[in-house]
Amino acid sequence: MRSQEMALLTHDALLLPQGRLEVRVIDPSNLRVVADVFKDRCQLAVGMFRADGTPPCYPIATQCEIIDFNQLEDDSLSIVLEGKQKVKVLSGAQQADGRWMVRTLCCPNWVPEPIEGEFELISQALEQFYEVNPDLAELYSNVKLDDACWVSQRWLEVLPMYNRDKIKLLNQPDCHKTMAFVLRLIKAHA
Template identity: 70%
Template sequence: MRTQEMALLVRDALLLPDGRLEVRIVEPRYLRMVAEVLKGKYPLAFGMFRAKSDLPCYPIATQCEIIDFNLLEDDSLSIVLEGHQRVKILSAYEDSDKLWMGKTLPCLNWAEEPIRGEFELISAALEQFYQVNPDLFELYSKMNLEDAAWVSQRWLEVLPMYNKDKLMLLNQPSCHKTMDFVLQLIKSHVD
């Protein structure tokens, strides 16, 4: 595996492979970054904000692409990102106008696997969550509710948890601990 330099877009949110996220871009430096990414100057990685660190975000980020954009009424730009590949950020630096660039190394994405047994509950609950949150639901042309990795990652993106706790689950070799965690969370609110 070889390292690659990527532009880092850092927010207090999580984007994982096959996930989608809408981000509002206001500052001119970020508009320049979006333009350079779209021109193919460098790839884009999305990272969860982390205060008091050498890096601007947690060391696990997601390489993503801009799949849509809209000019908003206030002249800011709304972009829709789609996650593809998890990456480890080895180092980062700020360029001349304070945009972060990072040296990254690809990480393994969680493998697809079917949801079975009692874990079908987390898939059904995610489908309900998206129905009551149409802004998120509209980002997806297709939902992969039969894939445990896809469902687990979507839960991690939307659950109100500390980023460090999300990272602990993300560092697992598979989605199983996340599935267990979400199932217990759902069951505790049903009982």
């Protein structure tokens, strides 16, 4: 596999393949990144912000596409990102204008699989979560509540947990440990 250079946006939230995230872009260097992506000058990766790292993100990021954008009332830009492919961040350098460019290598995405048995509870809980948080549900035209991979990744995106712990789960070869973790959380709070 060949490595690929990508522009990096960092964010507090996690974005995974098939996930969507709305991001407000204010910083001029990030506005230049968005412009370069629209001009097909570079690919875009989003990584969870890490203050003590160079580059300033965790080693797993997600290659993504900008699928929508809006100018907000305060003249800032809102973009909606859709995750496509997990990538490992190998290295990075900050450009003179403040942008970060990272060298990445594709990581295998988790394979879709049906949710079965007691794990259907995590799907039902995610559906309820979206009912309570309609702003997140509105990002998706198609929810895949019957896909264990999709449901697991959406939970990792929204659960309030340390980013380093999310990375441990993301480094697993499939969604099984994440499903078991979320199921334990739900049962513990039932």
